[in-house]
Amino acid sequence: MTAADYPEQLKTLDATLRNIENVLDVDKLRRDKADLEEQASAPDLWDDQARAQEVNSRLSYISGDIDRIERLRSRLDDAGLLLEMAEAEGDQASVGEVGDELVALAKAVEELEVRTLLSGEYDSREALVAIRAGAGGVDAADFAETLMRMYLRWAERHGYPTEVYDTSYAEEAGLKSATFAVKVPYAFGTLSVESGTHRLVRISPFDNQGRRQTSFASVEVMPVVEQTDHIEIPENELRVDVYRSSGPGGQSVNTTDSAVRLTHIPTGIVVTCQNEKSQLQNKASAMRVLQARLLERKRQEEEAKLAGLKQDTTGSWGDQMRSYVLHPYQMVKDLRTEQETGNPSSVFDGDIDEFIEAGIRWRKQTEKAG
Template structure:
């Protein structure tokens, strides 16, 4: 039952409960002030936090029930109740472990599938061979996680190994699991490609990014619109000028303004203006997506060869993560896809 102690630890139940109340009040204020952009963001955070709090409270109830059962077994001297207690404890531990995963994967794209770009660095054939070894290591990890994978493109080395390759990883929280693996992986070993069998250092970079959905759904909150009607101007006869048929629609959060006075019918003008608003919001989302793509490319170029995250030293068989300080003294064990110790440590450190 040692897992139960963490309910007040990494889950920070009291603080999160207080934050939930604050967020709920903020949602009410934002909704009333019609600031839809902030409303959507905070609502997402609120839902995630509320789910975590509800799960914790559910676990606490189960723990209370187990304590009552235990007391009952003492009072009645009925040892058969202990079997039921063990089943409940196993169930509670499963729920706590599931909750730990949810708290680790609470970022925007964590639930998504992802891509891993592998790029060999300095070290020639040795670096290309190292890239192929890293690819096999992650394929083994993917298999252990029961995820699926597909090689999208691959550029083989001239004599051995791989110059570059992109791997598509499909599975629940694939990006969440792998996002902290981006960086430079350093290999130190006696090279089989060196006739003098000298100690050689080579590098390979890895970049992990989410598979985002390209489909753009434009949902317009009516509270985020200000609709003004007025008398149309220009040609159109007496009737057009006397009737408030012209429509101006303002999308408050973006500041986009569209007006239409082409028809005598206010209803038709409103429909036309709404279509224009949707088109403009769609174009705005396209621009945002392009900026996101550019940011991904910029991040990729920011992975310098000095930005090492992990060293694999073959001579004395050890792998050391330079960010968390975690070290495993068995290189082959790690290369067989046993990466969870490194990954969980980096996720817990919020890297």
């Protein structure tokens, strides 16, 4: 892009941003923000802690959306003004600055545009993420723990609150399974494209002969249940078992039977929770996860019915959606979108936005094609 292209690029970015502002309905966002601020200032708000956290979470997210849009609009206007002044004065250095800013603006507008693609029925929900070690023995368990850290670091990078409900440690290293929540609006729509089977290829640190090992872990993303969902579970359809929580290597971390295992008898779905200190808290958390699993099962069944297809409701997007290769070369590649990078360590440290954005665009294109 040369300096002669800058005015046209400014027009294109302006049109794209206006479309985003219309789709996200910025005026409605401002009204929602004012309403939430009024609720947040109510003196009795914290009488209901769950409600208070929901109000504050939504307020924080909506405020962030508005600030992001307003900052981009301001930057775009400033770039246009700077270009006019620079051209009038023949200031080539300032024209160069405009070029750099247009590159940064194009990336920021593209990232915001992805947000407009989250229009599914449950996309605006918070998310529950379940990770399970698959084939590959101790390497798979270690990989599952690495994936959990990756998603928690991603959330931390964005300032999204998380809550870990359950971590079932493997005997030698890593995790058999883990379940955690990402407590921010649109977390489900954003992370749902991460569902599927992840594959790791590396020289195993657990193999004394230094052989290459392929291991697998599955990621399941579910929308958090809200009061309007009417997911009722009759007591006679539920088996409740209690046991002692355990930490890495099977060592006890709790001397009372506070961990809870729920089995939904009709579907065979099993949920455990052991990270809270009391049995009551663990049961409440496990019920939330079970309801989310049942809601996700219902959602996928409805999607399959609409598409006239039968699909397995235990996973999404098919097998091996992403490969993480550490040997004989370094690469992370999404097998659906072809998105790839040669920096696995950055990905494992939570730098996965480009993969998520590519996945959201891929899903939208797939839906249109269908």
